[in-house]
Amino acid sequence: MMKTVFDFAAIKELLARSDFSFVYDGLSGIAGPYAHRIFGAELGVPADALRNCTPLPDFGGHHPDPNLTYAPELVKTMGLQRDGTKLPVGAAEDIEAIPVFGAAADGDADRNMILGRQFFVTPSDSVAIIAAHARECIPYFRDQGGVKALARSMPTSMALDHVAKDLGVPLFEVPTGWKFFGNLMDSKALFGGEDYCPLICGEESFGTGASHIREKDGPWAVLCWLSILARKNQGVATGSLVSVRDVVVAHWKKYGRNVYCRYDYEGVGTADAQTMMARLTGMIDMWTQSGQGPVPLGDTADGPVLASCSVFEYTDPVDGSVSKNQGWRFILADGSRFVFRLSGTGSVGATIRLYLERYIAPSADEAALTADVQAALGPIVACALKFSCLEEYTGRKEPTVIT
Numbered sequence: 591m592m593k594t595v596f597d598f599a600a601i602k603e604l605l606a607r608s609d610f611s612f613v614y615d616g617l618s619g620i621a622g623p624y625a626h627r628i629f630g631a632e633l634g635v636p637a638d639a640l641r642n643c644t645p646l647p648d649f650g651g652h653h654p655d656p657n658l659t660y661a662p663e664l665v666k667t668m669g670l671q672r673d674g675t676k677l678p679v680g681a682a683e684d685i686e687a688i689p690v691f692g693a694a695a696d697g698d699a700d701r702n703m704i705l706g707r708q709f710f711v712t713p714s715d716s717v718a719i720i721a722a723h724a725r726e727c728i729p730y731f732r733d734q735g736g737v738k739a740l741a742r743s744m745p746t747s748m749a750l751d752h753v754a755k756d757l758g759v760p761l762f763e764v765p766t767g768w769k770f771f772g773n774l775m776d777s778k779a780l781f782g783g784e785d786y787c788p789l790i791c792g793e794e795s796f797g798t799g800a801s802h803i804r805e806k807d808g809p810w811a812v813l814c815w816l817s818i819l820a821r822k823n824q825g826v827a828t829g830s831l832v833s834v835r836d837v838v839v840a841h842w843k844k845y846g847r848n849v850y851c852r853y854d855y856e857g858v859g860t861a862d863a864q865t866m867m868a869r870l871t872g873m874i875d876m877w878t879q880s881g882q883g884p885v886p887l888g889d890t891a892d893g894p895v896l897a898s899c900s901v902f903e904y905t906d907p908v909d910g911s912v913s914k915n916q917g918w919r920f921i922l923a924d925g926s927r928f929v930f931r932l933s934g935t936g937s938v939g940a941t942i943r944l945y946l947e948r949y950i951a952p953s954a955d956e957a958a959l960t961a962d963v964q965a966a967l968g969p970i971v972a973c974a975l976k977f978s979c980l981e982e983y984t985g986r987k988e989p990t991v992i993t
Contacts, residue, residue, distance in 0.1 A: 595730040604820040609831045611689040615664040616643040618650035621695030624809045654697035657993040661694045668692045669708035676708045695808040701796040702808035706834025714747035717792030720814045722753045727821040739786035745945040746794040747848040765916040773908040775801045842959045846952040849966040853944040853989035863940035866983040870918045874899045894973045895923040925949045928974035
């Protein structure tokens with residue numbers, strides 16, 4: 591199937607370059623056989639570049655999630671720290687020893703993480719960049735005239751929205767859950783509705799996919815990135831490689847940057863989490879019923895201003911189903927936002943997810959566009975935590991996982 595989607599010869603040429611290096615971490619999940627067959631046998635990647643690619647019942651003791659926290663071996667190999675900042679590595683030759691491209695899969699191979707040399711690509715940016723380059727770089731989309739629609743889960747950053755506007759195609763904002771993307775993909779075939787295929791979609795939780803199958807597809811996402819890099823490096827001399835970072839920064843310079851991060855607070859007391867969310871619901875109801883305009887959230891005149899808030903509800907355009915209470919959204923006057931979601935409200939506790947986003951326009955200078963994520967989001971983080979009283983309700987001073 592992948593050979594019907596991608597130009598394997600072009601990818602193989604990229605992987606054979608002396609200035610290109612590749613590492614893939616299967617996290618001892620089921621991605622291993624795909625990695626050995628596709629990246630190894632078909633594309634010529636050496637066996638020692640395919641790490642943890644033997645599936646194991648206990649995932650070899652790993653937590654099989656492809657993120658900065660749970661793939662520490664790969665993250666360190668790529669010259670990064672747990673928060674996505676650069677790992678101090680010393681001399682220039684040490685930096686050159688870091689692979690040019692790195693990727694990871696989760697336990698069942700449907701999710702992915704993309705890394706460049708000392709550079710982390712957020713899942714939100716990844717799906718937007720794949721969509722922006724699909725027609726130019728991937729035969730499956732080129733042969734069908736490009737994408738007909740794009741879709742993202744609500745907590746995923748709005749980076750994909752800018753690409754949809756540029757391409758002139760519909761953008762669907764759906765609840766978290768791949769079934770909502772599946773409905774869009776099957777709109778014509780199963781429901782007799784509008785044809786949205788080919789469609790590219792993604793979730794902030796490292797899931798990226800398209801209408802070639804009805805599930806997120808980790809190896810597919812990695813091959814998308816290799817295809818983009820292969821195209822960008824056609825005719826580029828050895829030693830002048832267009833890198834992952836180059837591709838991402840060029841995208842930001844065209845569309846702007848949606849600086850983005852997710853904080854997970856795992857194992858929170860269920861009652862505490864539900865009480866906190868009930869308070870947020872009450873605040874949203876109060877704001878909606880009052881009809882009041884923007885509300886300052888800070889202590890200074892130039893502080894953050896709440897422009898709108900809502901509990902996300904989705905009416906499926908394909909089957910008409912309604913999904914309520916899909917997340918608590920708070921939009922600031924400058925286009926930034928923070929979103930809360932609650933999951934896992936069982937006997938082992940709940941997980942509170944906090945999504946943070948700030949938009950930087952493409953007209954900003956490169957220093958602003960490439961600013962450190964945590965530094966850029968600092969005021970939004972402080973605002974969200976103070977507004978929600980998260981520490982007071984949960985007792986947590988910091989998140990369990992940052993992605």
